[in-house]
Amino acid sequence: MIAVTGATGQLGQKVMNQLLTTVPAEQLVALVRSPDKAADLAGRGVDVRKADYDQPDTLTSALAGVDRLLLISGSEIGQRTRQHQAVIDAAKAQGVELLVYTSILSADKSPLKLAEEHRQTEAALKASGVPHVILRNGWYTENYTMGLAGSLEQGAMAGAAGEGVFNAATRQDYAEAAVAVLTREDNTSGTVYELAGTEGFTLAQFAQLGSELSGKPLTYQNMPEADFAGLLAQVGLPAEFAAILADSEAGAADGWLASESKDLETLIGRPSTPLKTAIQDALN
Known part of the structure; x- marks a missing residue:
């Protein structure tokens, strides 16, 4: 049995859909806070179970019979170390044979504020004795393509x-x-994959390509970290989250979201999705 936390989230949905291409639905468990939101997965034969990070009892029961677990890092910054620990404890109690965790690129040494809770979770995994593999995901291309339409309106x-x-x-x-790791038979506990896109780009290059593909003017305007955090807060982001995103971009300026690792290519058997393709998909 393979279980996935946050199975109705943006990454979780894609993991479930990918698993369903190779794994029988009756061998899959979708772990969600609100089972009613996973009706589509239930309709496809997936076992949907309530699993709330803030209700440890639900985690223990939800992991009954689970052999492999994908712990997709939570979204509540500041609460994640505690929440992830609850999942790890439940996995240990239920004898989960492999826990796969989505961390962040270079988590062991990254100065990004986002990295701290990942670093703590990685340490908790090592201390738990639960067999585990760590996927240190790089930045999502969608962090920029999802806002592309608005950027093009503003130019x-x-x-x-x-x-x-x-x-x-x-x-x-x-x-x-993630699916490649969850379904392989030769995982070694403690393995860490640094997952980075094949093609690196700056935000100025992103803007230029977005302009070329859309036929509309688009420029990149660089700002001091504090000013950018203020702008994000002005458009509605909570101040704390805005500060963390601005900190991440400042970290990128120092190279912390760049990597030459080929682990991602190796796991998926191809180069990562080209930026041009991702932008074109967003425009479509």
Whole structure:
């Protein structure tokens, strides 16, 4: 049995869909806070179980009979170490044979604020004794393609990454990598994969390509980290989250979201989705 946390989330949905191409539905478990939101998965024969990070009892019962578990990192920044620990504890109690965790690129040494909870979770996994594999996902291409329409309306996109390179990949790329690990028979506990996109790009290059493919003007406007955080807060993001995103872009300026690792290519058996393709898909 293979279980996936956050199975109705943006990455979780893609992981479930990918698993369903190779694994019988009766061998899959979708772990979700709101089972009613996973009706489509239930309709396809997947076992949908309630699993709430803040209700440890639900986690223990939800992992009954599970052999392999994908722990997709939670979205509640500041709460994730505690929440992830609850999942790890439940996995240990139920004898899960392999726990696969989605971390962040270079988590062991990254100065990004986003990396700290990942670093703590990785440490918790090592201390738990639960056999595990760590997928250190790079940046998502969708972090920028999802806002492309709005940027094109404004004719500009703002950021704080300077000339920093992003070796980003699409959620589909990362989903395929996760499935490759979940379904292989030769995993070694403690293995760490640094997952980075094949093609690196700066935000200025992203803007230029977006302009070329759309036929509309689009420029990249670099801002100091504090100013960018303020802009994100102005458009509605919570101040704390805005500060974390601005910190991540400033980290990218220093190279922390770039990597020459080929682990992603190796796992999925192809180069990651080209930026041109990702932008064209967003425009379509």
